[in-house]
Structures are given as C-alpha cells and as structure tokens.
Amino acid sequence: MLTVQLTAKTTFYVSVVTGAIFVLVAFILFDKDRELKPxxxxxxxxxxxxxxQKYLKNTNVYAYxxxxxxxxxxxxFEEQEFNAExxxxxxxxIDAFYDLxxxxxxxxxxxxxxxxxxxxxxxxxxxxx
Numbered sequence: 001m002l003t004v005q006l007t008a009k010t011t012f013y014v015s016v017v018t019g020a021i022f023v024l025v026a027f028i029l030f031d032k033d034r035e036l037k038p039x040x041x042x043x044x045x046x047x048x049x050x051x052x053q054k055y056l057k058n059t060n061v062y063a064y065x066x067x068x069x070x071x072x073x074x075x076x077f078e079e080q081e082f083n084a085e086x087x088x089x090x091x092x093x094i095d096a097f098y099d100l101x102x103x104x105x106x107x108x109x110x111x112x113x114x115x116x117x118x119x120x121x122x123x124x125x126x127x128x129x
Contacts, residue, residue, distance in 0.1 A: 045084035
C-alpha cells in the first residue's frame with residue numbers, strides 16, 4: 001500500500017541513485033582535457049611596447065587623491081622598464097613597475113588595441129593609466 005512515507009523514501013533513494021549515475025557519466029564523458037591551438041604572433045615585443053608607450057603619451061588621468069590635478073601617464077612611466085609577454089591566444093600582456101605597483105596592459109595582436117589589464121590588485125594608491 002502506498003503511503004506518504006514510502007513515497008518519500010522511494011523518491012529519495014531514486015534521486016540519490018540517479019545523481020550518482022549522472023556524476024559518474026559526467027566524469028567519464030568530460031574527463032579529457034581540451035587544448036586550444038596557439039595563435040601565432042604577428043608582432044614583436046618591441047612593436048607592442050611602443051604601442052603601449054604611445055597609448056600612455058595620449059592618456060591623462062587624475063592624480064592619486066587630487067582630482068583638480070591631472071597627470072600624463074607617459075611622464076609617470078617614461079623612465080620605467082616595460083616587459084612584454086605573448087599569451088598564445090592572440091594578445092600581449094605588457095607590465096611595468098611604478099611607485100611599488102606593477103601595472104598591466106593588454107594589446108590585441110591583430111587590431112593593436114591597447115586596454116588596461118584588470119590584474120592590478122593592490123591596496124597602495126594607484127593612477128588609472
């Protein structure tokens with residue numbers, strides 16, 4: 001005879017077994033690693049760094065805590081050493097230290113577009129170059 005208790009127990013055990021089968025099948029089917037084919041670079045690191053420097057020359061930002069004063073990014077980064085790293089996915093990551101903080105930029109290899117990289121995480125005061 002069907003009771004509420006029997007129905008609840010049956011539903012629970014069936015759902016546990018179904019979940020276990022799902023997890024087992026998912027691990028078997030999706031266990032293989034997926035590899036992305038590397039995209040070869042069409043630029044050199046010197047060209048990319050030069051593009052970032054050009055971007056910095058054209059970028060003005062507010063000073064650390066003083067919104068009445070603007071700074072040119074190139075003036076701040078002019079003496080810094082820039083490093084370029086190709087990421088095998090069609091973009092470059094350029095970084096430079098300034099005032100104990102490492103700043104990052106991304107450059108698309110095809111379009112040559114420069115953007116700020118979101119990896120800058122610090123508690124030190126920074127400028128938005």
